[in-house]
Amino acid sequence: MTRTTTAAMPALQVAHWFNTPRPLTLEALRGHVVVLHAFQMLCPGCVSHGLPQAQRLHQMFAPEQVAVLGLHTVFEHHAVMGSQQALQAFIHEYRLTFPISIDQPDGHDGVPLTMQALRLRGTPSLVVLDQQGQVRLHHFGAIDDLRLGALIGQLVGEARPPVTEQEAAAGCDDQGCALPSAVASA
Amino acid sequence: MTRTTTAAMPALQVAHWFNTPRPLTLEALRGHVVVLHAFQMLCPGCVSHGLPQAQRLHQMFAPEQVAVLGLHTVFEHHAVMGSQQALQAFIHEYRLTFPISIDQPDGHDGVPLTMQALRLRGTPSLVVLDQQGQVRLHHFGAIDDLRLGALIGQLVGEARPPVTEQEAAAGCDDQGCALPSAVASA
Amino acid sequence: MTRTTTAAMPALQVAHWFNTPRPLTLEALRGHVVVLHAFQMLCPGCVSHGLPQAQRLHQMFAPEQVAVLGLHTVFEHHAVMGSQQALQAFIHEYRLTFPISIDQPDGHDGVPLTMQALRLRGTPSLVVLDQQGQVRLHHFGAIDDLRLGALIGQLVGEARPPVTEQEAAAGCDDQGCALPSAVASA
């Protein structure tokens, strides 16, 4: 079946959020299956395949089960794609309605911080987390609907784990979350 | 999410099988997720969408998890599509490799017997059974890959039930199976 | 641009016509661009690409400019595809509305006669004739819409030739046409 993995997930480092009234954190999404789609607005494979797939996922699944997040990981053409205004126009024209964040720039027109932490190979990339926040898929390039649907369906069907003391103690603020020690040391 | 249902499944009534060394029964597939695709070889929606989707499913999932079955439910143009030879040529030309059966004719060029028992509305139709043999999807028309993948992924992830005494005692022969009483009365 | 050729065209040898009140002949279509699509009903490339393309051509061009003809060239699975009834059901289910003919069988379940005379390599094949009845494209396999459209547009734009004495003298009956000597000896 779908190639899966189990690994800890670093916190998102985000410069700005669109399509959400307040910043989102992975910590706060524990208990949901999370589909993180990393893209660039000038990446043809993202525009033709990855973003429409993410939008369909967002519309298909109940929000209490699956959270679809976009991550604009600008690692080239910074002057063109790097502004908040540029992404806002893109989101408007492509009618994207799921929460989308701008990956925090590294300050030197290099690879942004979340993309570095996730060791993404490029765009489009998909990272899928189970309800416990563990990475179950880490994929570069296009992935077909049947395979992705099967993985998400499986993860939605898994029993929701009880909240541990460590998770309950994890601290989050608007910019991200401090990972609980159990996950950070995994 | 995907519209699902839970209902008992009648036994298949089959005139002939292709792509399998011996006849299959739903009883013997207990413990697998079963995807039954009902089609006709002169049905454009089956040829363009349903059968390629079934073939992809067959190639994607491990056979010990998901069994994909075709059911040729000839309810029109019997003289053209009704022969075993016609379906054999079709299967060969379309490179279909999953097990495919001919629904048992009613003897009067009407709706064949399994199609009647399943109350299918036409072709293409999909019936998806969980590992306990219960109907979880009963769908007429095209269904997209993401939705179907999600359902199958969820059903694959469900805990496999222990074999009951009733199931162990269920009798099958080459033409089909006598349903165990627990299912038959559901 | 499109690979083209100029060669004489043999007459069609046809066992039966559908979607036309009376048999058609290439001779009678002189002055039209003729697009002949050779197919088999169990040929996946014909069903998914060639026949929908032929149907779109038929709907797009004025009948006094372009004549789209289908030719069912059964060279395998004769018992399944060879009957008039089988093709009639297929035409009905796929909603094909352009004139379609059955290529005359050779009497021994081999390659039918028009297919032999045209030296077609298989199905789908396209043969495009200009307004003078000369072969301008002889193509095996799929051909894209842009390329085919460009050729047809070019041929439609060519000046219509005056009818020669030889053409005026050519004899046709319901089963086909005797080629005028100028063409037959080309």
Add this chain to the structure above:
Amino acid sequence: MTRTTTAAMPALQVAHWFNTPRPLTLEALRGHVVVLHAFQMLCPGCVSHGLPQAQRLHQMFAPEQVAVLGLHTVFEHHAVMGSQQALQAFIHEYRLTFPISIDQPDGHDGVPLTMQALRLRGTPSLVVLDQQGQVRLHHFGAIDDLRLGALIGQLVGEARPPVTEQEAAAGCDDQGCALPSAVASA
């Protein structure tokens, strides 16, 4: 067949050219069929349909027969799409190889000048000129390959007109051309 028209064509007013060693003028392209594709880089229909179609046209036809030109007509999101650098990155990422121009801004973030002169209704738009520089198609929205191919094939097949004295005398510079009087008064 394809909806066509015959009208005079205003000169292009262009701020910058890509993919060409020197600025192009419609005057200098007299004798070619010209396909002008007006687009915006944040227009989904341009990205998914119009630009790939223009690229295919550019690759299919001989350059001495058909000239495919892009025109970036920014009439919204000027701050995002309006820079030369943004379009350069877009052209690079989408691997576009035909000559592309930036429509001359009106100076007030409104509709740029060529778009105004051509009375385009939006993007994507196609304007097709025959070998004499007359407008033969003026189309807003997607147009299918078969229809567009047929028109271009027809125009390519038309006899190339002799160069008139008026054309020979027409003056062009880097920013465009003064239309010869015969065309300007048509």
